[in-house]
Amino acid sequence: MRQLPVIFQRELASYFATPLAYVFIVIFLVLSGVFTFYLGGFFESGQANLAPFFNFHPWLYLFLVPAIAMRLWAEERKSGTIELLMTLPITRFEAVTGKFLAAWAFAGLALLLTVPMVVTVNYLGEPDNGAIVTGYLGSWLLAGAYLAIGSCMSALAKNQVIAFILAVSVCFLFIVSGFPMVLDGFSGWAPQWLVDAVASLSFLTRFDAISKGVIDLRDLLYFLTLIAAWLAATAVVIDLKKAD
Amino acid sequence: MIEINNLTKRFAQHCVVDSLSFRVQPGEVLGFLGPNGAGKSTTMKMLTGFLAPSAGSASILGFDIQKDRLKAQRQIGYLPEGAPCYGDMSVRSFLEFIAAVRGFRGAEKRERVARAVAQVELEKVLEQSIETLSKGFKRRVGLAQAILHDPRVLILDEPTDGLDPNQKHQVRKLIKSLAHDKIVIISTHILEEVTAVCTRAVVIAHGKLLADGTPLELESRSRYHQAVTLVAEEPLDQVALAALPGVAGVEENALEHSLSVLAKPGQVIFPQVNALIAQHGWKVKELNVERGRLDEVFRSLTRGELV
Numbered sequence A: 001m002r003q004l005p006v007i008f009q010r011e012l013a014s015y016f017a018t019p020l021a022y023v024f025i026v027i028f029l030v031l032s033g034v035f036t037f038y039l040g041g042f043f044e045s046g047q048a049n050l051a052p053f054f055n056f057h058p059w060l061y062l063f064l065v066p067a068i069a070m071r072l073w074a075e076e077r078k079s080g081t082i083e084l085l086m087t088l089p090i091t092r093f094e095a096v097t098g099k100f101l102a103a104w105a106f107a108g109l110a111l112l113l114t115v116p117m118v119v120t121v122n123y124l125g126e127p128d129n130g131a132i133v134t135g136y137l138g139s140w141l142l143a144g145a146y147l148a149i150g151s152c153m154s155a156l157a158k159n160q161v162i163a164f165i166l167a168v169s170v171c172f173l174f175i176v177s178g179f180p181m182v183l184d185g186f187s188g189w190a191p192q193w194l195v196d197a198v199a200s201l202s203f204l205t206r207f208d209a210i211s212k213g214v215i216d217l218r219d220l221l222y223f224l225t226l227i228a229a230w231l232a233a234t235a236v237v238i239d240l241k242k243a244d
Numbered sequence B: 001m002i003e004i005n006n007l008t009k010r011f012a013q014h015c016v017v018d019s020l021s022f023r024v025q026p027g028e029v030l031g032f033l034g035p036n037g038a039g040k041s042t043t044m045k046m047l048t049g050f051l052a053p054s055a056g057s058a059s060i061l062g063f064d065i066q067k068d069r070l071k072a073q074r075q076i077g078y079l080p081e082g083a084p085c086y087g088d089m090s091v092r093s094f095l096e097f098i099a100a101v102r103g104f105r106g107a108e109k110r111e112r113v114a115r116a117v118a119q120v121e122l123e124k125v126l127e128q129s130i131e132t133l134s135k136g137f138k139r140r141v142g143l144a145q146a147i148l149h150d151p152r153v154l155i156l157d158e159p160t161d162g163l164d165p166n167q168k169h170q171v172r173k174l175i176k177s178l179a180h181d182k183i184v185i186i187s188t189h190i191l192e193e194v195t196a197v198c199t200r201a202v203v204i205a206h207g208k209l210l211a212d213g214t215p216l217e218l219e220s221r222s223r224y225h226q227a228v229t230l231v232a233e234e235p236l237d238q239v240a241l242a243a244l245p246g247v248a249g250v251e252e253n254a255l256e257h258s259l260s261v262l263a264k265p266g267q268v269i270f271p272q273v274n275a276l277i278a279q280h281g282w283k284v285k286e287l288n289v290e291r292g293r294l295d296e297v298f299r300s301l302t303r304g305e306l307v
Helices: A002-019 A020-039 A057-069 A071-079 A079-084 A092-112 A113-126 A129-156 A158-177 A180-187 A192-200 A201-210 A217-241 B038-048 B069-075 B091-101 B104-120 B135-147 B165-179 B192-198 B215-219 B238-242 B270-280 B294-302
Strands: B002-011 B014-024 B029-033 B054-060 B077-080 B151-157 B182-190 B200-207 B208-213 B228-232 B247-252 B259-263 B284-289
Touching: A002 A020, A002 A092, A020 A057, A020 A092, A057 A071, A057 A092, A057 A129, A057 A158, A057 A201, A057 B038, A057 B135, A071 A079, A071 A092, A071 A129, A071 A158, A071 A217, A092 A129, A113 A129, A129 A158, A129 A201, A158 A201, A158 B135, A180 A192, A180 B091, A192 B002, A201 A217, B002 B038, B014 B038, B014 B054, B029 B038, B029 B077, B029 B165, B029 B192, B038 B054, B038 B151, B038 B182, B054 B247, B069 B077, B077 B135, B091 B104, B091 B135, B104 B135, B135 B151, B135 B165, B151 B165, B165 B192, B182 B192, B192 B215, B192 B294, B200 B294, B208 B215, B208 B294, B215 B259, B215 B294, B228 B270, B238 B247, B238 B270, B259 B294, B270 B284
Parallel strands: B029 B182, B029 B200, B077 B151, B151 B182
Antiparallel strands: B002 B014, B002 B054, B200 B208, B228 B259, B228 B284, B247 B259
């Protein structure tokens, strides 16, 4: 565990070594503004809450978060540095988790930069700041789940673009798994427990609950388990594919 | 000591390393020779714990690379093929990262980095990002990260590949200076390197061990071992030379009036040849006894012509 912070630091610094970090933050801030004020009707709704802001996060993240995750392992494999990293005396857990946490911290940083939104809504009315805090927590957990999926896809593909597309596809499946159009496809033949299981995998229902201020331990566990499972899958994939 | 027992690696059905076994003692510089695709890099990847062997085992100073991976890896300094580094980092921050992963902190970390930098002469490019460096410098950065923790085992995959003659000389000098009481394994397909730095050479092809000995022993397996090469000002009497006792044959060289007189295995023919020259009064410009040609041994070994 001693080397985890070292891996974390290097990875986080590498985001800022290229323009990627700044481009990402700018695009994230502009898009979340556009979604909140134009598509979400922040002013028109006349309510002092950040629902219009959080509601779009699952969709906003669908394309932005895989962009942060795509380089995590694909880059290492392409440049051959994975051989360097994996022959240093660190455990798989340290490598996978350290890199993931760096990406997650970076996503958290981008999210924190939207604090002016909180200031605005507090200036305009009297929002439930507790719900806003849980909204941020939910949004960050959601980003973590997307990142963990992205990390695994990045380990799977040597090419970053393919890693990106794979991650978007899998994340999309996790969003829509609670939608009637998906569930209808199962309800015809599958037993009810399977339909329920598929429905319960959806990011949206979990995220909605947290972003409305309801913290259910099961929702937290859902996100944390999902992250842990995808990271474990990342470690397995790396062991299988590192030599290619 | 490094102990390799029946180390095997199969990819799909293709056997890349085929039950390789040998040992390396401290103080030895082992040259790992073989044509491209012989399994040199794959063997090194297994020794450093990057790849898991399909069968067999390897232990580094008593630590099994599979069961005690981290302990074994702490003993190893490894330069992977092509010396991959994080291109967007500066030389200094990259080496500090490696030092931190190796468990050094604070003043000791800075001292380790400074020493490695001095050993491979990287002072001038310390603040440059690695991707902007020339090939020679990149290779040296790779070497610096490998020797940073003063490992007892150094595994270097083609350390001089793509370097100019001066840089090659420098790297070889460095390896020699480090070799004392360490175990060094270098892979190469440059044969002069073996005679220049190695105390022992192992030849493999198709994943199998073909020869194992000192560079001198390998050279003595050449047809040219103890051969006498002459360059004269006039035509030489080939029949008389071939008739000398101990002579296996005479070969004409590309140069005019130049012959190589080959010795039978275990025979020394220089005195006889010299006497014949004196007897005929040939005007000989050049005369030398060959130690053997390593490239010739290498070729015949790896093509299966000589065992």
